[in-house]
Structure formats: C-alpha cells, structure tokens
Amino acid sequence: MSVQRVIVTRTGGFAGITVTTEVGDPADAQRLTEAVRGAVDRPPGQRRDDFVYEFAIVTESSTDRVRLTGAQLPAEARALLAERHP
Amino acid sequence: MHCTLVPPYILQALSRHADPAVRDAAISTLGFDKTFAVNRMIGDRTLRQARLAAPAAAARLHRLIHDAHGQETLPGELVRSEGDAASADVAVNEAYDGLGDTWTLYEDVYRRNSIDDAGMDLSGTVHFSQQYDNAYWDGEQMVFGDGDGVLFNRFTISVDVIGHELTHGVTGATADLAYQNQSGALNESISDVFGSLVKQYALKQSAAEADWLIGAGLLAKGVHGVALRSMKAPGTAYDDPQLGGKDPQPAHVEDYVRTTSDNGGVHTNSGIPNHAFYLAATGLGGNAWEQAGHVWYTALTGGDLPSTATFAQFAQLTATTAGTLYGAAAKTAVAEAWSGVGIPTT
Numbered sequence: 001m002s003v004q005r006v007i008v009t010r011t012g013g014f015a016g017i018t019v020t021t022e023v024g025d026p027a028d029a030q031r032l033t034e035a036v037r038g039a040v041d042r043p044p045g046q047r048r049d050d051f052v053y054e055f056a057i058v059t060e061s062s063t064d065r066v067r068l069t070g071a072q073l074p075a076e077a078r079a080l081l082a083e084r085h086p
Numbered sequence: 087m088h089c090t091l092v093p094p095y096i097l098q099a100l101s102r103h104a105d106p107a108v109r110d111a112a113i114s115t116l117g118f119d120k121t122f123a124v125n126r127m128i129g130d131r132t133l134r135q136a137r138l139a140a141p142a143a144a145a146r147l148h149r150l151i152h153d154a155h156g157q158e159t160l161p162g163e164l165v166r167s168e169g170d171a172a173s174a175d176v177a178v179n180e181a182y183d184g185l186g187d188t189w190t191l192y193e194d195v196y197r198r199n200s201i202d203d204a205g206m207d208l209s210g211t212v213h214f215s216q217q218y219d220n221a222y223w224d225g226e227q228m229v230f231g232d233g234d235g236v237l238f239n240r241f242t243i244s245v246d247v248i249g250h251e252l253t254h255g256v257t258g259a260t261a262d263l264a265y266q267n268q269s270g271a272l273n274e275s276i277s278d279v280f281g282s283l284v285k286q287y288a289l290k291q292s293a294a295e296a297d298w299l300i301g302a303g304l305l306a307k308g309v310h311g312v313a314l315r316s317m318k319a320p321g322t323a324y325d326d327p328q329l330g331g332k333d334p335q336p337a338h339v340e341d342y343v344r345t346t347s348d349n350g351g352v353h354t355n356s357g358i359p360n361h362a363f364y365l366a367a368t369g370l371g372g373n374a375w376e377q378a379g380h381v382w383y384t385a386l387t388g389g390d391l392p393s394t395a396t397f398a399q400f401a402q403l404t405a406t407t408a409g410t411l412y413g414a415a416a417k418t419a420v421a422e423a424w425s426g427v428g429i430p431t432t
Contacts, residue, residue: 009347011347012347012348012352012353013219013220013222014220014221014222014250014301015219015220015238015301015329016314016315016334016348016354017329017330018330018347018348046224046225047222047223047224048223048258048277049220049221049222049223049250049251049254049353050222052348054347070220071224075158082217
C-alpha cells in the first residue's frame with residue numbers, strides 16, 4: 001500500500017512543547033515510513049527530557065501510527081524532519 | 087556496557103576504602119569517569135539500596151565539558167576539565183559553571199557527593215546536533231543543544247536547566263521514578279524544584295525573592311514569554327502561537343491533563359507538584375533550599391518513595407517527612423501546600 005503522507009507530532013523535550021509537521025510528498029513520505037518502521041525495534045533509551053515522535057502514516061485505505069523516542073529516531077528521518085523544522 | 091566480575095556496589099564501597107591502594111584500584115576498575123553511570127542504577131533497586139547503605143565518600147567535584155561540534159556523537163571532544171581556565175566559548179563556560187553550581191547546592195545543603203553520592207564525574211556536552219531545541223540527561227551525562235535562535239536560545243543559558251538535567255541523574259540513582267503519567271510528572275517536577283533551588287542558592291535569594299521560573303532567558307527575542315514554566319503561577323510562562331499557544335501547565339489537580347503524548351504529559355502535569363513546592367516553600371518561609379528543600383530531598387532519597395509514586399503518595403510522604411524533620415507546624419505547612427493544589431494529605 002503506497003504511503004500518501006506522514007503527519008509527525010513531536011512532544012516532550014525539556015520545553016514540553018508540541019510541534020506538528022506533515023510530509024506530503026509521497027516519495028519523501030515513503031522514505032520516512034521505511035526509516036521509521038525500521039527503527040521501532042531499536043532500544044528506546046533511558047533519556048529524560050527526550051523528544052517523543054508520533055508518526056501517522058496515511059495510505060489510501062488506512063492510517064497507521066508509530067511512536068519513537070528521540071533515541072530511536074534514525075538519522076534519515078531526522079534529516080527529513082529537520083528540513084521541516086519539527 | 088561496562089562489566090566486571092566484582093559487583094559495582096562492592097567496587098563503590100572499596101572506592102571509599104581507607105587504604106589508598108585499595109581505593110585507587112577500585113576507582114581505576116570502576117573507571118570512575120563514567121562507567122559507574124546512573125543508568126546502571128535505573129531499574130536496579132538492589133544496587134540503589136546498596137548505594138544508600140554505603141559509607142560517605144569524600145566530596146569530589148570533577149567536571150568534564152565536551153563539544154559535539156554540531157554532530158550527535160557523544161560525548162564529543164573534551165574541551166574543558168576540572169580546574170581548566172575558562173574557554174572562549176560561552177556555552178562551555180555556562181555548562182561548567184552550571185554543573186558547579188548544581189554540585190555545590192547538593193554538597194553544601196544536602197551533603198550529597200555528586201549525582202551518585204560517590205563523587206561521580208559531571209559530564210556535559212554542548213553544541214549537540216544542529217539547531218537542537220533541547221537538553222536531556224541520557225543516564226550518563228547531560229546534553230545541551232544550541233537552540234534554533236528563532237524560538238530558543240542555547241540551553242546552557244539558564245542555570246536551572248542545568249540543575250534540572252543533573253537532578254534527573256539524582257532521581258535515577260535514588261527513587262528512580264518511572265517516566266510516565268504521575269510518577270513521570272513527579273520526576274519532572276523534582277528536576278524543576280532542584281533546578282530552581284540551584285539558581286536560588288547561587289543567587290542567595292529567599293523563597294519570597296525568587297522568580298520561580300524555569301528556563302528564564304531560554305526563549306529567543308521576539309517570543310512572547312518569560313520562561314518555559316512558572317512554579318509560582320503555572321500556565322503563565324508564555325503565550326505565543328510560535329510555541330503552540332499558551333503555557334499549558336495546570337496548577338491544580340482538577341486541571342490534570344490526561345494525554346498519551348509526552349509520556350502522559352510529564353512536562354505538563356509537573357505544574358501541579360511544582361506549585362505545591364512553591365506553596366510549601368513560601369509557607370515555610372526563609373530560603374526554599376532549607377526546610378522545603380530538605381523535605382523534598384529526604385522524600386526523594388530516603389528509600390520510601392516507590393518508583394510508581396502518585397501525586398497523593400508523594401504528598402503524603404513529604405508531609406510526614408516535614409513532621410519528622412521539623413515538627414507539627416512544618417507538617418501543617420506542607421499539607422496545606424498540597425491542599426492548595428487539590429491533593430489532601432491525612
């Protein structure tokens with residue numbers, strides 16, 4: 001099922017501020033989805049004040065949700081999100 | 087992962103041995119500059135209890151400041167060690183001084199010898215990542231971003247941020263409060279409490295004189311706000327659409343935020359116990375690091391606080407502790423503080 005877009009919500013961090021962004025380009029959304037799904041088994045770490053990321057992965061027929069800590073977030077996802085500043 | 091055949095708590099005890107040869111060998115084995123990190127104590131109640139029972143070590147302040155140079159590899163390049171001259175880099179010096187201020191509060195007031203109460207090195211990394219709007223404790227060290235310059239300044243700018251992060255280490259080494267829901271909000275609150283006390287002690291401000299702000303100076307120019315959190319008046323620290331609107335912290339348990347975000351709103355609901363501490367400190371009067379600080383510190387480190395503690399359990403423990411340490415009037419003052427945020431004690 002092809003990914004249409006990914007909505008990213010970042011919570012936590014020292015500031016505790018919620019930031020939301022959307023990756024609307026299907027190619028970027030697909031790359032982000034693969035990076036995120038590949039990271040779910042990484043150890044979440046024991047960081048305090050770490051960010052928490054929630055990814056809503058939207059396809060034609062469903063929306064899946066994946067949650068990662070900042071310690072789990074892969075570099076590729078970080079780079080994609082940095083362009084959008086969450 | 088650091089592993090030895092001799093259990094770490096025995097090495098810890100040996101590191102305080104009267105015989106210098108034994109002591110030095112133990113310290114060497116522990117590789118004291120990080121290997122006996124607090125993250126080994128997290129989730130290991132036996133180890134924490136062994137630490138509680140160990141005899142006191144000589145006070146030891148040893149700071150290590152690293153520079154990640156915008157990368158994410160930790161700890162990064164060592165740029166200032168204990169006793170070194172000041173750097174040309176303001177973030178390096180703020181981290182060094184802030185760790186010193188934090189260590190001083192814990193040593194002077196609570197007789198705690200660093201994070202683990204055994205002289206653990208205080209390690210911090212500045213210039214982590216690019217435009218990184220955060221600071222965190224990773225179980226071994228503190229990490230500080232430079233901020234994006236639009237919403238946030240560098241995270242070393244406010245000494246209470248540094249005190250907050252280091253206190254996460256103290257909590258991890260003691261009550262090890264689970265980082266979600268109410269126990270997570272208590273974990274956050276305790277870091278705010280002692281972060282604020284670091285600042286108050288450094289400035290020699292009484293409870294009445296203190297600003298009770300967390301992260302003053304952290305918001306960039308143009309952002310409408312004075313700080314990230316206010317212990318005196320939770321919910322009033324900022325109001326700016328760039329930050330998602332108004333400071334969401336509640337001051338009363340009636341306004342507790344039920345959410346799955348941020349580990350159950352740990353940075354939001356911490357406003358409730360934060361305000362209770364403010365009320366207790368101002369109710370008791372004088373300097374907040376004295377009676378109120380001692381009550382909170384004893385509750386945190388005394389071994390009676392479960393890792394899954396609720397607000398009500400912590401409230402009860404602090405009220406009881408106040409009575410034990412300072413008598414009936416202090417117990418009443420602490421109980422009234424908790425009552426002021428909607429949490430009765432018996």
